[in-house]
Amino acid sequence: MSDVHPLAAPSGQLEVLVTRLDPDLPLPAYAHPGDAGADLLTAVDITLAPGERGLVPTGIAIALPDGFVALVHPRSGLAARHGLSIVNTPGTVDAGYRGEIKVMLINHDPREPIELRRGDRVAQLVIQRVERARFTEVGELPVSVRGDGGYGSTGGFGAPSAPTEAPTEE
Ligand SMILES: O=c1ccn([C@H]2C[C@H](O)[C@@H](COP(=O)(O)OP(=O)(O)OP(=O)(O)O)O2)c(=O)[nH]1
Numbered sequence: 001m002s003d004v005h006p007l008a009a010p011s012g013q014l015e016v017l018v019t020r021l022d023p024d025l026p027l028p029a030y031a032h033p034g035d036a037g038a039d040l041l042t043a044v045d046i047t048l049a050p051g052e053r054g055l056v057p058t059g060i061a062i063a064l065p066d067g068f069v070a071l072v073h074p075r076s077g078l079a080a081r082h083g084l085s086i087v088n089t090p091g092t093v094d095a096g097y098r099g100e101i102k103v104m105l106i107n108h109d110p111r112e113p114i115e116l117r118r119g120d121r122v123a124q125l126v127i128q129r130v131e132r133a134r135f136t137e138v139g140e141l142p143v144s145v146r147g148d149g150g151y152g153s154t155g156g157f158g159a160p161s162a163p164t165e166a167p168t169e170e
């Protein structure tokens with residue numbers, strides 16, 4: 001079977017329908033060829049005090065094809081320079097959602113407020129394929145090397161510690 005999605009445009013890009021709820025703002029755009037995230041803008045001015053969060057509208061709504069999701073990710077430059085992030089990172093935009101995409105920003109800086117102006121690029125939208133699972137209940141799960149170890153079971157910053165036993169994965 002071909003790997004190309006039927007909704008892929010001739011260029012190989014997936015077509016995503018978008019409406020501008022705020023016609024004076026540009027569409028989301030990729031800053032460079034090959035970028036995974038298309039930048040999202042805030043449609044409003046907002047100032048976030050240290051530790052404060054704020055839900056900002058982006059002025060756009062999209063219709064994703066079934067089998068896709070749009071994830072709202074922080075921008076690393078704003079995170080590194082100002083401590084700006086997203087409370088629910090990454091935000092999940094379901095394929096069936098037709099409302100305005102919003103971003104739940106948070107100021108992680110302990111001292112400085114963050115001032116954002118309408119039109120500032122505050123987040124990025126990463127579109128991915130997703131699987132829908134059929135959840136099949138069983139009495140016992142197949143064994144694995146990791147087993148139920150988690151939350152630091154392999155140690156801290158150094159080289160990972162070897163598993164204590166190595167059952168054969170099925
Ligand atoms: O960062 C985000 C996250 C979500 N949404 C929209 C699209 C998504 O499809 C919808 C619901 O999001 P989610 O499922 O994460 O929230 P919920 O709290 O489970 O709400 P619901 O009960 O409506 O599913 O809200 C956004 O606009 N931005």
Ligand SMILES: [Mg+2]
Nearest residue numbers: 092093094097
């Ligand atoms: Mg939900």
